[in-house]
Amino acid sequence: MTDDRRLAVLRAIVEDFVATREPVGSKALVDRHQLGVSPATVRNDMAVLEEEGYIAAPHTSAGRIPTDKGYRLFVDRLASVKPLSAAERRAIASFLDDAVDLDDVMQRTVRLLAQLTHQVALIQYPSLTRSAVRHVELVPLSSTRMLMVLIADTGRVEQRMLDTATAFDEQFVSEVRAHLNSAVDGQRFADVPARVAELPSSFPESSRPNVAVIVATLLESVIERPDERILLSGTANLTKFGADFTRSVLPVLEALEEHVVLLNLLGQATSPDTLTVTIGHENSLESLSATSVVSIGYGGGGDALAQLGVVGPTHMDYPGTIASVRAVSRYVGRILADG
Amino acid sequence: MTDDRRLAVLRAIVEDFVATREPVGSKALVDRHQLGVSPATVRNDMAVLEEEGYIAAPHTSAGRIPTDKGYRLFVDRLASVKPLSAAERRAIASFLDDAVDLDDVMQRTVRLLAQLTHQVALIQYPSLTRSAVRHVELVPLSSTRMLMVLIADTGRVEQRMLDTATAFDEQFVSEVRAHLNSAVDGQRFADVPARVAELPSSFPESSRPNVAVIVATLLESVIERPDERILLSGTANLTKFGADFTRSVLPVLEALEEHVVLLNLLGQATSPDTLTVTIGHENSLESLSATSVVSIGYGGGGDALAQLGVVGPTHMDYPGTIASVRAVSRYVGRILADG
């Protein structure tokens, strides 16, 4: 009994359904793929596959479509890697290399991913807790106002305006700047609070309140906020998937864009190269039951800085999407490391 | 002959058609509006309006729909201002007040506008040529690498990494920083090139190349690039407008997002409060012939810093859209001024 052939049939069904979005029947299958057997045989195989829950028939006289379980098997065992074309590789390289700063890298990346996959792409800004302080700069703007610029080793730059209770002079600024930098330069963000806790006490009583404001502002920038920034692109691709699909997915994306939802959608940032595919009902959110998410960590060495990925209908082109997501992730990682 | 009534009929037709998206007939009109005349009279009026090109009948036995010319008249003379609800005002205020930096202001603004109008919103980053330098900061990162942070009075912060040919020391950095700032602080961006032209010559021969690199980087940030940044939100709203509409408008938006297209779509930034409505065929782009654009300048005092606006189908709710666009523009202007 050729168990192999049944898998080949499943693969063919998935591929055809993804391509045509229409239920695929036994005859069409043998026509389009070299299975070497007759439609009748394929029908028998399909009956077994249906029995086992990998495919289903929308109604009696129609072909079969893959179930979530079918896609799962396909992704895990059947999907052959689809290498990107040379043109695509070049596009990724040239498009991302032109980026001038982190914001630009993020925006270009997410847009690129949306274009490559024709789906909705998401990217999470590099996590702060995992990155380190490269420098803290204080720029006096008036006698009671300064701008704090915090530069992370990922290239992420945070700015914060702050107002002090009392006027300060140039000397005060350089002193605080020096103290601050010697305390936090090179430190991981997570360690910063401990390092600056004692800082105000090394200043004379009179200027402590101002120092405290500065420290507080720094902490505010450093502490991981629940609303990690997320960029989103390609929502217009939703139109291709039909109104029903849009209706169910849109609220989720809007919530995401609002940063209200934590990113368990993309999953926890683990190691780069660990790509996760979540199919249909496997998603925790009810309204994503017709949706698959392909996500991967990026940046960092051993453990990823953050996640990026793609959201699309369960009947997506998994090999292509996976290839794109992986390639983009690698490239962004390289760029951030160089930056 | 009550010319007034004919206009009232036109207004009613526009309002009903916008509300229902279906051709409106004479009977429905008198039912839904207090016109004080019979359907027959309205029919006569409609015949005249059609004669004059303000409305058209898609086919014999259907009602009328407004033409572009009809919308134009409506917008210019008939649209009564629709004040925003208190809730909407509060939403705008609280949503925008929470923004932490310029990027955040831009993102929140465009998202807000998309939500208020249920259409596709666009915003252009504040133009650099019109804004002034608040401060230039140089942050040494290694012996041959520094980060330049350029702060504009609009709150826009540009960062550029730069590598020098030869190593530099701390003293060199402070000197250049001081010279640079005394040359450009408070200057309009457009004037910066002239102010820094002579800068390298005031340094000893040996360090001039490094100064030149720094100056070049500064100029790069200051010179208006053709790819002015644009943010776009609410493309998912396109699904509501139907597939045909999407097909025609989508390419334009994609081009926009790619920053390939100059912003003649939003029009030249003029003075704030000068709101422009471009209806259907009035648009220069062929593919926008079923599209209207409502745009306005924002920020700045006498002349606007940049444009923001909304793109939607010609049968949009003009009074509501205009009110939202105007309100958001005012609010962003205020925030940028405070920032």
Next chain:
DNA sequence: CTTGGCAGTCGGAGCGGCTGAGTGCCAATC
């Protein structure tokens, strides 16, 4: 100028029959 009446138009909804793709089962064959 306004109005009610009336004939005429025509898009779209509703209905029913037909078609063809697709299935499951079975008996014959390799």
Next chain:
DNA sequence: GATTGGCACTCAGCCGCTCCGACTGCCAAG
């Protein structure tokens, strides 16, 4: 035992039909 061709059966979707009703334009009367 696996494979195949044949056959009866099912049913979604298309096509064409009719019918309905929402309109309009015109006209004669108020």
